[in-house]
Amino acid sequence: MNPNQTQFPDSMTPPTQGAAAGSIGALMGKTYALLAATLAVSAVASFYGMHSPFAYEHPFILMIGSFALLFVIQYTGAHHSPLAVPLVFLFAAGMGMMMGPAIEMYLRMPGGATVIAEALGTTAAMFVGLSVYGLTTRRDFSQIGGFLLTGLIVAIVVSLVNIFLLHLPVLQLAIAGVLVLVFSGLIIFDTQRMVRGGVQEPVLLVVGLYLDIINLFMALLEIFGNRE
DSSP states (O other), rough: OOOTTTTTTTTOOOOOHHHHHHHHHHHHHHHHHHHHHHHHHHHHHHHHHHOHHHHHHHHHHHHHHHHHHHHHHHHHHHHHHHHHHHHHHHHHHHHHHHHHHHHHHHHHHHHHHHHHHHHHHHHHHHHHHHHHEEEHHHHOOOGGGGHHHHHHHHHHHHHHHIIIIIOOOHHHHHHHHHHHHHHHHHHHHHHHHHHSSSOOOHHHHHHHHOOOOOHHHHHHHHHHHHOO
């Protein structure tokens, strides 16, 4: 036996592997705890937005402000600034307010509460299932990020054209279906970034997963609402 070679009993994990697993576990714990808090802030803000004249009258201000915050969060998160977490909550509040009027619109539909409940339940089930798959599969999804981003951009452009020019409900429903597939892939992609992508900042991971969940929910809401 090589005297320089350390032997570990079968029941033990080498220290470096154990430390790595512990680091990943801690990162996942922080990420999912912050994600849960962020979604809770969005839920409260959505309820407020349902009854706020500002959310109905100035959606573009909320949209521009949210996009601006997103860039600031990326910068502060990458530099480990203490401002990053408060900015994430502010971003979630703005996104929640933007969703408020849309949710209120569905609530006014016949069976609207059921539609929202189905969309929420399906989103939660898909997120859990896709996250577990992303964490346990041996397949590496790190190469599909560019493909998914391209699909997302194309879907947004086509959606805008349809909203302002074509006004085709069937096309909008098809776009929602594409978005469900895109954000499902992004959930797996962003989940694997915790264990394979080298991203060690919970704030940056949370923002990606948060946007995946919110947009998946809105796409499913449109699909289920169109059925009604």
